[in-house]
Amino acid sequence: MKKTIAILLLALAVAVSANAAPASNEVLVGCLQDITGPTSTLGKMIKEGAQWAVDEINKSGGIKGRQVKLIVYDTRGDVQEAINAFKRLCTSDKVSAIIGPPVANIGIAIAPISEQYKVPVLGFAIDDRATIKPSGQPYKNMFLFQPSSDQQGAIMADFAVRERNLKNFGIIYNQGNAYSVSLVGPFKDTLKNLPGTNVAIEVPYQPNDKDFKTMLSKIKAANVDAIYAPNYTQELILISQQARAIGFNGPLIFGLDACPPFASLCGPEADGVIYINNITESDPQIQDISQAYLQKTGNIATNKFFLGYDVMKIIAKIVETVGDDPEAVQKAVENLTGYVGLTGTITINPATHQTIGLEMIMHEIKNGQPVVLKRYTAPTKK
Numbered sequence: 001m002k003k004t005i006a007i008l009l010l011a012l013a014v015a016v017s018a019n020a021a022p023a024s025n026e027v028l029v030g031c032l033q034d035i036t037g038p039t040s041t042l043g044k045m046i047k048e049g050a051q052w053a054v055d056e057i058n059k060s061g062g063i064k065g066r067q068v069k070l071i072v073y074d075t076r077g078d079v080q081e082a083i084n085a086f087k088r089l090c091t092s093d094k095v096s097a098i099i100g101p102p103v104a105n106i107g108i109a110i111a112p113i114s115e116q117y118k119v120p121v122l123g124f125a126i127d128d129r130a131t132i133k134p135s136g137q138p139y140k141n142m143f144l145f146q147p148s149s150d151q152q153g154a155i156m157a158d159f160a161v162r163e164r165n166l167k168n169f170g171i172i173y174n175q176g177n178a179y180s181v182s183l184v185g186p187f188k189d190t191l192k193n194l195p196g197t198n199v200a201i202e203v204p205y206q207p208n209d210k211d212f213k214t215m216l217s218k219i220k221a222a223n224v225d226a227i228y229a230p231n232y233t234q235e236l237i238l239i240s241q242q243a244r245a246i247g248f249n250g251p252l253i254f255g256l257d258a259c260p261p262f263a264s265l266c267g268p269e270a271d272g273v274i275y276i277n278n279i280t281e282s283d284p285q286i287q288d289i290s291q292a293y294l295q296k297t298g299n300i301a302t303n304k305f306f307l308g309y310d311v312m313k314i315i316a317k318i319v320e321t322v323g324d325d326p327e328a329v330q331k332a333v334e335n336l337t338g339y340v341g342l343t344g345t346i347t348i349n350p351a352t353h354q355t356i357g358l359e360m361i362m363h364e365i366k367n368g369q370p371v372v373l374k375r376y377t378a379p380t381k382k
Contacts, residue, residue, distance in 0.1 A: 026069045027062070027324050029054075029315055030089035030098035030119070031308075032106075037077025041233060042102050042257075042304050046124070047072055049301070049308030050099050052293065053316070063320050070312075071095060075106060082106045083113060090117040096324040097122060097315045097333075099308060100142075104130060104149075104178035107142070114141040120330040122311045124304075126152060127182040131353045138353035143333055145311050145346065146278055148354050149179075153186025155376045156228070156253055156276055159362050161194045163374060164274075166226045166251065168200050170219035172212065172239065174231050175204035183230035183255055200224050212242045219248070226251040226274075233257040236273075237266045244269040259303045263365045273365045278303045278343040280361050280372050285342055303343075310341035 031050055033043030047070075054068045062068060071093050073085035082101070089095050100123020101107060107125025111133075114121055120141045123130065126149040131142045147155075160166045169191070174180040184202075191197040200222040203215045216239070219227055229239050229252060236254050243252060251274050254262075258275035266273075279286055286306065293301045314336065315329070322328040334353065339346040347356045362373040 025066055027066050027316075027319055028069050028071060028093060028095045029312065030093060030095040031070050031072040032075060032082060032085055032089065032098055032110075032121075033072065033101050034077040034103060034106075035072070035074035037075065039077050039101075039103050039232065041302075043075070043077075045302045045304035046099065046102065046308035048293075048297075048299075049305035049310075050312040052289070052305070053309045053312035057312075057316050063316055068316065075101065075103075077103065077106075079106055079109045083109060086110050086113065086121075087117075090119045095119060096319060096326050097329050099123070099311050099315075101125060102304060102307070104182060107131075108178055111139045111142050114139055117141065118330065119326045120333050122315065122333060124307055125179075127178050129178070129182075138351065141330060142353060143348060144354040145314075146307060146343065146355065147358050147360055149182035150186045152255065152276055152360065153183045153230070154190045155360055155362070156183075156230075156255070156274075157187045157190035157194070159374065159376065160226060160228075160251070160253055160274070161191070161197055163362075164226075164251065167196055168198050168223065168225045169228055170200055170222055170224035170226075171202045171228045172215055172219060172231075173204055173229065174207055174209075174235060176207035177232065180231050184228075187228055187230070210238060212239050213246055216243050216248065217246050220246060224250070226253055228253045230255040231257065233262055233265070236262060240266050240269045240273060256303065258365070259363075260370060261300055261302065263368050263370065268368065270365045271367065274373070275363055275365075277361050277363055277370075279306050280363070281370060282372065283342070289342075306342045310339075310343050310346070313341065314339055314346070 031047050033047045034040050035043050054070050058067050075082035089098055098121045100121040102124035104125045104127035107130030111130050122143050124146050131144045132138055173184050201219050254275045258273050259277050263270040290301045318329055318332040322332050334350050336348045344358045349356045357377050359375050359377050361375050363370045364373055
């Protein structure tokens, strides 16, 4: 009898051993981006930057001998597709961390769902609602790795008034886009604290609008000094071209989506555009990687490339220190301090899960080329 039981136990042990998942020799990192949808110019670059970092890490021996695998899901710019892919990364793929999108609508949709899981999302959606709950507390797993819309809007308004002496503004924005909407309020709020400034006219438009001439004509008729348009690249191209076509030759103040390759896509109408950026292309480290990437792929590395690159490097450093358990990674991300990356020195505020004191750089397009104007430290969100 004892012999029979021993044989059965041995057989059971063998069966369990055979069915058990082998210990992975890879570090699994998710990447949730729009690759083929309306914001694919952003998502592709983050994915490419992250993969460039992965290739560097793996070529150097991986993380303590383990290779890094980037698992990419294409959200196609669709909220439900993004939610489904996020759940797969957390449950089926069992990744240690997720490189999140720069798209506010998707970040906002994922945020409340992320509370059910243990995987940190290191993302770039600047709307506060993607990282901070209505209660004011941060979502456990949501992190922002560039200055928030509050910070970026404040920087652009402050620069326009203090550095360019612009006083009277017109605003045109996409009222169906969370990113666009999130940058309007902070810009206006900052102007309220700058004496002698005014928003003469504010014109919202619908996501499918393409003809902006009538709207821009109303803004021009208000005798504004400058037009503020925090919108996506394709809309900015049309707004620039149509603003110049109706004879408005003043400054156009845009957000991150006027970064290269905007000027080359827009043409001569881009001259006079003032915009904010995470990087400056003249930085030697940026140039080295940009040239290598261009030589290998034939494509230009935009600012989003370097955001993806930095975050992947941060994940690798954290995993090397604390291991690849998602909860351990989350705690390390929450307490990240002084990481020197290509997009600046990155410290996360545990109270907001957003960056503290991260610089951004104002540029102007002159003769089709970006010119550095001034570096700003984004104000800390209280």
